[in-house]
Structures are given as C-alpha cells and as structure tokens.
Amino acid sequence: MSPAVHDLDDLAARARDGSPRAVAQLISLVEDGGSAGGSERARALAAALAPHVGHAVVVGLTGPPGVGKSTTTSALVGGLRADGRRVGVLAVDPSSPFTGGALLGDRVRMGEHATDPGVFIRSMATRGHLGGLTAAAPQALRVLDAAGCDVVLVETVGVGQSEVEVVALADTTVVLLAPGMGDGVQAAKAGVLEIADVFCVNKADREGADATVRELQNAMAMTRRESGPGWRAPVVRTMASRGEGIDELLAAIDAHRAWMVEHGRGDEGRRRRARAEIEAIALADLRAQLRAVSGSVALDALAGEVAGGGLDPFAAADRLREAAVDEG
Amino acid sequence: MSPAVHDLDDLAARARDGSPRAVAQLISLVEDGGSAGGSERARALAAALAPHVGHAVVVGLTGPPGVGKSTTTSALVGGLRADGRRVGVLAVDPSSPFTGGALLGDRVRMGEHATDPGVFIRSMATRGHLGGLTAAAPQALRVLDAAGCDVVLVETVGVGQSEVEVVALADTTVVLLAPGMGDGVQAAKAGVLEIADVFCVNKADREGADATVRELQNAMAMTRRESGPGWRAPVVRTMASRGEGIDELLAAIDAHRAWMVEHGRGDEGRRRRARAEIEAIALADLRAQLRAVSGSVALDALAGEVAGGGLDPFAAADRLREAAVDEG
Numbered sequence: 001m002s003p004a005v006h007d008l009d010d011l012a013a014r015a016r017d018g019s020p021r022a023v024a025q026l027i028s029l030v031e032d033g034g035s036a037g038g039s040e041r042a043r044a045l046a047a048a049l050a051p052h053v054g055h056a057v058v059v060g061l062t063g064p065p066g067v068g069k070s071t072t073t074s075a076l077v078g079g080l081r082a083d084g085r086r087v088g089v090l091a092v093d094p095s096s097p098f099t100g101g102a103l104l105g106d107r108v109r110m111g112e113h114a115t116d117p118g119v120f121i122r123s124m125a126t127r128g129h130l131g132g133l134t135a136a137a138p139q140a141l142r143v144l145d146a147a148g149c150d151v152v153l154v155e156t157v158g159v160g161q162s163e164v165e166v167v168a169l170a171d172t173t174v175v176l177l178a179p180g181m182g183d184g185v186q187a188a189k190a191g192v193l194e195i196a197d198v199f200c201v202n203k204a205d206r207e208g209a210d211a212t213v214r215e216l217q218n219a220m221a222m223t224r225r226e227s228g229p230g231w232r233a234p235v236v237r238t239m240a241s242r243g244e245g246i247d248e249l250l251a252a253i254d255a256h257r258a259w260m261v262e263h264g265r266g267d268e269g270r271r272r273r274a275r276a277e278i279e280a281i282a283l284a285d286l287r288a289q290l291r292a293v294s295g296s297v298a299l300d301a302l303a304g305e306v307a308g309g310g311l312d313p314f315a316a317a318d319r320l321r322e323a324a325v326d327e328g
Numbered sequence: 329m330s331p332a333v334h335d336l337d338d339l340a341a342r343a344r345d346g347s348p349r350a351v352a353q354l355i356s357l358v359e360d361g362g363s364a365g366g367s368e369r370a371r372a373l374a375a376a377l378a379p380h381v382g383h384a385v386v387v388g389l390t391g392p393p394g395v396g397k398s399t400t401t402s403a404l405v406g407g408l409r410a411d412g413r414r415v416g417v418l419a420v421d422p423s424s425p426f427t428g429g430a431l432l433g434d435r436v437r438m439g440e441h442a443t444d445p446g447v448f449i450r451s452m453a454t455r456g457h458l459g460g461l462t463a464a465a466p467q468a469l470r471v472l473d474a475a476g477c478d479v480v481l482v483e484t485v486g487v488g489q490s491e492v493e494v495v496a497l498a499d500t501t502v503v504l505l506a507p508g509m510g511d512g513v514q515a516a517k518a519g520v521l522e523i524a525d526v527f528c529v530n531k532a533d534r535e536g537a538d539a540t541v542r543e544l545q546n547a548m549a550m551t552r553r554e555s556g557p558g559w560r561a562p563v564v565r566t567m568a569s570r571g572e573g574i575d576e577l578l579a580a581i582d583a584h585r586a587w588m589v590e591h592g593r594g595d596e597g598r599r600r601r602a603r604a605e606i607e608a609i610a611l612a613d614l615r616a617q618l619r620a621v622s623g624s625v626a627l628d629a630l631a632g633e634v635a636g637g638g639l640d641p642f643a644a645a646d647r648l649r650e651a652a653v654d655e656g
Contacts, residue, residue: 304602
C-alpha cells in the first residue's frame with residue numbers, strides 16, 4: 001500500500017501501459033500527499049510523471065444537484081469511447097467524507113464502463129482538503145494524463161465553490177441545467193454564465209426546456225465573458241439518460257477546444273492548472289511549517305494570552321509566523 | 329461604509345452599548361478583513377475589542393439539513409430571552425455565495441426576535457474563505473462577545489466540514505437529529521457521537537423517535553469521547569416548532585457548561601477559539617505574502633515551465649515560496 005520511492009517509476013510505467021490498478025494506486029498516493037512521508041513520495045511521483053504529461057484535455061462538468069451530471073458524464077464517456085478516445089473520469093464530491101479508493105462505488109456508479117480498459121474512473125473527496133478542489137485535483141489529473149487519457153471529465157456535485165473551482169482546472173467547462181428548476185435565475189446568481197464554455201440543457205423533453213434555453217441565450221447576450229470576446233457558449237439540448245444530444249454536446253466541446261487552439265490559447269488551461277497547483281503546494285508547505293510550531297508550547301501560551309484578553313490575535317499570529325519562518 | 333481606524337473605538341463603544349447597527353457594521357468589517365486595507369482595520373478592531381471580550385458562552389448547533397436547526401435556534405433564543413440573557417446568533421452557511429449584510433433575510437428568518445434589542449442575528453457565508461468557518465467566525469464571535477452577549481448560538485447548515493469546525497468554536501456543541509432519517513447510522517459515520525456535548529432529537533412526535541433516542545444511547549455507550557471521561561452527553565427530545573422541550577435543552581446546555589467550569593475546564597473553548605484564530609490569521613498572512621508574488625511574472629514563468637513538463641510543480645512551489653519569504 002505504501003511503495004517506496006524507488007517503486008514509483010515502475011508504478012508510473014504500469015499506469016502508462018494502462019493498468020487501472022496502477023492508476024488507482026498512484027491517485028491514492030497523490031491524495032495521500034499531505035500525510036507523513038507522503039510529501040516526499042508526491043514529489044518523487046510528480047518528477048516521475050512530468051515527462052509523460054501534456055496530452056489530456058480536461059473537460060469540467062458542473063451544475064446544480066439533480067440535473068443529471070452523472071448520467072451525462074456516463075453518456076459522454078460512451079461517446080468518447082465510440083470515438084476511440086481514452087477517457088478518465090474524476091468525480092469530485094466536496095461534501096463527501098469518503099475519500100480515495102471508493103473503487104467499488106465508482107464501478108457501480110458507471111456500470112457499463114466499469115470493465116472497459118480504456119476508461120479510468122475515480123472519485124475524489126475534497127472535504128478537509130485545504131484549498132479544496134483546485135488543490136486536490138491537479139495531481140490526480142496529472143496521473144490520468146500520464147496514463148494516456150485523451151480526455152479527462154471532471155464532474156463536481158456543484159455545491160459550495162466547486163463550480164467555480166472546476167473552471168480553474170478545465171480546458172472546457174460545461175454547465176448543465178435542467179428545465180423547471182428556476183435555473184435561469186439561479187445561473188445568473190451563481191455566475192455560471194461567465195464560466196460556461198458550453199451550456200447543456202439536460203432533460204430537454206421536460207416542460208420548460210424551450211424557456212430555459214431562451215433565458216440562457218438572452219442572459220448570454222447581456223453578459224461579458226471572462227475569457228474575452230470571440231467564443232460564444234452554445235446551448236445544447238440533451239436527454240442524457242437516452243443518449244440523445246450527446247454527439248452534439250461532444251461536438252460543442254470539441255469545437256470550443258479547436259477554437260482555443262486556433263486562437264493560440266490551447267495551453268491556457270494547462271497553465272492555469274499549473275498555477276493553481278504551484279500555489280496550492282506552496283501554501284500547503286507554508287501550512288506545514290506553521291503546524292510544526294503550532295503543536296508547540298508557544299501556540300498554547302499565545303492562545304492563553306489571547307483568551308485572557310491580554311493579547312490580540314493579530315499580534316499573536318505575527319509571533320507564531322515569525323517562529324514558523326525561523327524553523328522553516 | 330469604510331470607517332477610518334480612529335472611528336473604530338467609537339463603533340466598538342456603540343456596539344457595547346447595544347447598537348445592532350454598530351454590531352452589524354463591525355462584523356462586516358471583520359468579514360472584510362482580507363481585502364485591501366481591511367487587515368489594518370481588522371488589527372485595530374481586534375485591539376479595540378480585546379479588553380471587552382471574555383464573557384460570552386458559545387453554543388454550537390449542528391446536524392443534517394431538514395432537522396429543524398433554524399427553528400430550534402429560534403426557540404432557544406426565546407428561552408434565553410425569557411431568562412433575561414442577551415443573545416447573539418451566528419448562522420453559518422458554508423455553501424452560500426451571499427455574505428455579510430443579509431440583514432433583511434436574517435430578520436425575516438427569525439421574525440419574532442427581529443425587533444428585540446437583546447438579540448443580535450447575523451448570517452455568515454464562509455464560501456471562498458480560506459480555512460472555512462474556523463477562520464471566518466472567531467472575529468465575529470469577538471464582536472458579539474464585546475457587544476455584551478451572554479450566549480452566542482452558532483448554527484451551521486451542516487454540510488461539508490462545518491459540523492466538525494463548529495466544535496472548534498463552541499464551548500458546548502449540540503448535535504440535532506430527527507427520527508426517521510437513518511440518523512443513528514449517519515451519526516456514527518460522520519463522527520458526531522464524538523463531538524456532541526448534548527444531543528437533541530427534534531421532531532420528537534414523529535414515528536421512530538424512541539428508536540433514534542435508543543440508538544444514540546447505545547452508540548454513546550460504545551464510544552469514547554474526545555473530551556475525556558466524566559461528561560456523558562444527554563439526549564433531549566424537542567418539538568421546537570411548538571417550543572416543547574426547549575427548557576430541557578437549555579438546562580442540558582447550562583449543565584454542560586457548569587460541569588466544564590466545575591472541572592476547571594471553563595476556558596477550554598475560549599482557548600480553542602484563540603488557537604484557531606491565531607493559526608487562521610497567520611495562515612492568511614502567509615497566503616497574502618504568497619499572493620504578493622503570485623501576481624508576478626515569476627509565477628507565470630514557473631507555470632509555463634510546469635505546463636511544458638520541464639519542471640515539476642513541487643520544485644516550482646519551492647521557488648515561489650522562497651520568493652515569498654524574501655519579500656515578506
């Protein structure tokens with residue numbers, strides 16, 4: 001379960017050969033990066049993988065609960081596989097206390113793709129992970145990339161800040177909505193208009209689908225997009241449970257990707273992921289430095305002074321930080 | 329909206345006199361601590377408040393959605409007011425994108441207490457707040473404490489890690505459950521058995537209430553509590569919407585408080601809050617140092633190297649961190 005550093009090259013090689021077991025082990029290792037000894041391994045692993053990454057395109061899927069994200073993700077996997085593409089799926093649940101090797105659950109969840117050697121499926125919990133999704137996911141994406149995935153689908157449950165964070169990770173972001181959830185208004189609130197590269201109105205056979213599509217298109221016409229002028233997010237209708245509209249959705253995703261490459265912006269997502277990852281690692285290291293002194297008598301004494309009203313917490317934090325930098 | 333540092337003493341004085349407006353402004357100021365110029369103000373404010381804090385007892389309320397937390401909180405406010413105690417309410421929603429002055433919503437939410445000058449009600453969003461609840465709340469608690477609250481109720485929506493975090497803030501933690509939600513099993517999973525000082529089985533007129541109470545008592549008998557031997561969390565039945573059981577719930581909360589004081593552990597909560605606050609501030613400061621260099625050409629160049637596979641992210645993070653410490 002805890003291979004030594006010298007086993008990592010072998011593990012990485014097997015992952016590149018397409019061993020789902022090796023991929024799962026590697027992701028467990030990077031998830032474990034924060035624990036004792038994990039950091040050394042994570043460093044060695046990143047170094048081992050570095051020469052083999054840079055191929056995968058990351059597609060983020062987000063939207064409110066109940067909109068059919070899992071079903072759509074599963075249908076997209078089918079479409080990509082029919083196309084001969086190797087696929088990774090990273091299902092992120094920020095509220096789940098269960099982490100890592102939920103392999104059985106993963107397989108049950110996407111039953112039809114569970115035995116396909118061209119598909120890697122992984123659940124990831126970000127609960128308790130400092131920096132959330134953007135800190136936890138990049139290294140898992142790196143593993144899936146090195147394992148030869150052409151496309152990695154990142155699916156979030158869309159609570160908390162994950163719908164914003166997924167954008168920091170993705171080359172293309174798909175925002176899913178469904179008719180009759182008051183989504184038009186909610187979408188505007190949550191700022192999803194700005195983050196979507198492609199809109200997917202799922203359950204399009206439901207009443208209100210036309211209104212949802214129209215509302216989105218109207219709202220889009222009034223919204224300035226963060227990614228700048230040029231690309232206008234198309235609205236695709238799907239009935240993912242029946243596989244309808246999935247080819248169109250894939251075409252829209254590919255069109256956005258092609259547009260980005262054509263406009264010299266093909267590596268923007270990769271750079272964004274790298275930025276987020278570097279910052280997250282640096283912050284985690286600083287935090288570790290802080291923790292090293294936090295366990296000390298020093299913090300207890302400082303906390304006692306603050307609790308007693310004799311010291312304000314900012315002055316106490318300054319002293320703690322000085323101690324951490326001295327130790328680091 | 330942005331008072332100068334020299335206005336803070338005046339604002340703090342008015343808060344101590346019981347001005348809800350001053351309290352609201354002060355909490356807005358501490359929430360704003362991360363923005364430009366905010367940190368200076370937050371420091372000055374903490375210094376202004378420090379001599380006036382140390383009285384309030386913090387009671388955390390947590391539990392799964394739908395269990396009746398808001399109703400119970402509101403009923404507890406009524407009970408505490410009937411008892412002549414001054415009450416603060418901090419309602420924390422980690423998934424809400426709305427922050428701060430949701431005063432209208434707050435007042436609607438707890439309509440009957442909205443015009444009571446002995447009650448301060450505040451909503452707080454922790455979304456996007458690094459360190460979550462434990463980083464965002466202590467300073468707001470400090471304001472409510474300085475404003476003369478005898479008790480501050482901290483209510484969380486109980487998603488993600490908030491139910492654990494609330495414990496770090498509270499002197500007494502109340503875990504709410506309801507019959508027929510499969511809560512016994514869920515409770516064991518989420519580790520709430522270890523964190524509860526008092527259990528409240530709300531909606532106790534529902535079928536299955538007896539089973540839930542029994543399940544909790546059985547599970548408690550098998551669980552070692554983090555707070556050590558001695559105190560055994562009582563299970564109180566309430567029907568908060570009708571005000572039933574609220575006196576018993578308050579009595580259980582007071583009994584836990586009295587037990588802690590009696591056993592020389594009365595300031596544990598205060599010290600825990602101080603620890604969390606000091607660490608959160610120190611981490612935020614380190615992060616600010618990191619951000620100062622993150623906006624720089626340096627990070628862009630590092631991200632480019634990592635994206636290109638020429639550098640692994642850990643090595644890049646080391647370089648970024650060195651740059652931050654040099655600047656800091």
